[in-house]
Amino acid sequence: MSIQKIVSLNFRNLESQEIELSSGINLFIGSNGMGKTNFLEAIYTACHSSSFRTHQTQNLLNFRNEDFELSPTKVQAIFKEDHVLRKLEWIQNSEKKWLQLDGKKISAKKVKNKFPVILFSPESLRCIKEEASKRRELIDTAMSYEPRRQQLITDFKKCLKQRNKALKDYSKDPTENLRSVAEQFSQVFIGLSFKLSHERILFLKDLRKAFEQAYKSLFVNCESACMNYKINEELSINPQTYDLKESQKLMEVLTEQYYKYCKIEYQTAFSLWGAHKHDISFLVDEKDSKTYCSQGQQRGLILSFKIAEVETRIEQHNQTPILLLDDVMSELDKLRRQHLLEYLENSSAQVVITTTDEKEYISGTLKPQKIYNIFNGKLTPIHT
Ligand SMILES: Nc1ncnc2c1ncn2[C@@H]1O[C@H](COP(=O)(O)OP(=O)(O)OP(=O)(O)O)[C@@H](O)[C@H]1O
Numbered sequence: 001m002s003i004q005k006i007v008s009l010n011f012r013n014l015e016s017q018e019i020e021l022s023s024g025i026n027l028f029i030g031s032n033g034m035g036k037t038n039f040l041e042a043i044y045t046a047c048h049s050s051s052f053r054t055h056q057t058q059n060l061l062n063f064r065n066e067d068f069e070l071s072p073t074k075v076q077a078i079f080k081e082d083h084v085l086r087k088l089e090w091i092q093n094s095e096k097k098w099l100q101l102d103g104k105k106i107s108a109k110k111v112k113n114k115f116p117v118i119l120f121s122p123e124s125l126r127c128i129k130e131e132a133s134k135r136r137e138l139i140d141t142a143m144s145y146e147p148r149r150q151q152l153i154t155d156f157k158k159c160l161k162q163r164n165k166a167l168k169d170y171s172k173d174p175t176e177n178l179r180s181v182a183e184q185f186s187q188v189f190i191g192l193s194f195k196l197s198h199e200r201i202l203f204l205k206d207l208r209k210a211f212e213q214a215y216k217s218l219f220v221n222c223e224s225a226c227m228n229y230k231i232n233e234e235l236s237i238n239p240q241t242y243d244l245k246e247s248q249k250l251m252e253v254l255t256e257q258y259y260k261y262c263k264i265e266y267q268t269a270f271s272l273w274g275a276h277k278h279d280i281s282f283l284v285d286e287k288d289s290k291t292y293c294s295q296g297q298q299r300g301l302i303l304s305f306k307i308a309e310v311e312t313r314i315e316q317h318n319q320t321p322i323l324l325l326d327d328v329m330s331e332l333d334k335l336r337r338q339h340l341l342e343y344l345e346n347s348s349a350q351v352v353i354t355t356t357d358e359k360e361y362i363s364g365t366l367k368p369q370k371i372y373n374i375f376n377g378k379l380t381p382i383h384t
């Protein structure tokens, strides 16, 4: 699957225009503030029905547009799948937003799994540097292309909310009845915490080989990287050796945590253990990347994770995602840049890259099939 064409109308600073894309490598060159990230955001928003930069879709509307009823904001993505063209549209006026596939309204949930887009942006580095929630989000987003896993994440979040409410109700009014309600939610919560942790570990297990290989080829065998699933300070699970015995241990630990925190949870009215507290450790030479790694190494780790996502989908799910790379080269040295270019050149994925410095790409081994210059939101093709 690849995007043949993007049509943007009143999206941020982008001029209303039609942009043809190649199914290989597409390069967008422009100075700071010209609209490069906006263009990737337009593609991502159409495919995910949400932006990676803001939860408030009002921010995506071009603030110079005076009449959104007459001329709503729209991103049209024309996809080619098995020789069939499909038209996906994300539309927003001043009041509401909606999606259309081939002219018919469709829910965001259905679209999310249909048009796979994987993004690397400078913000992706926050997954390494910041709190555990960013790493959980990284893995949950990556594995939610499978509807079964997406449903599990939704069920878990709902149950967490319900359990917290039940704990709060009991803390305010400690009757037997309310305690029994809280206990019922706790039993479901143990089960869902186990299932979600189990799926996350299996997902990491699937990704592991491609991740380690990507990191090794970027960093030329000089160091090794891996990912562990961390339940708490005492227990980290290595996905590679995860088996039935370990999964039983996981269930035991969650049950133990339930009993351990039970009393205090009735006072704090908040779930103090469970899949919403877990973490993913990115390790380089067995040391935690958060405190040990340089900026370039951290970038390499996240980039390897994204490359592994692409490769795993191609190999195991026969799905070719579209890789969006926003300003990916900063902080990488010449050799790492060269290895990244080699990977991109050999990849079967459609790639959309933005850069402020065309020399990073054009003088290397990479041969972008389409190159655009971007100036104040206007994209102009450069003929190679
Ligand atoms: N809703 C909007 N309507 C119109 N213009 C907007 C809107 N939101 C942001 N902009 C403009 O878009 C520009 C930023 O675009 P973008 O973030 O894509 O830049 P960029 O080319 O990626 O720059 P950099 O290289 O610094 O990352 C800014 O000049 C900003 O004023």
Ligand SMILES: [Mg+2]
Pocket: 036, 037, 038, 326, 327
């Ligand atoms: Mg940018």
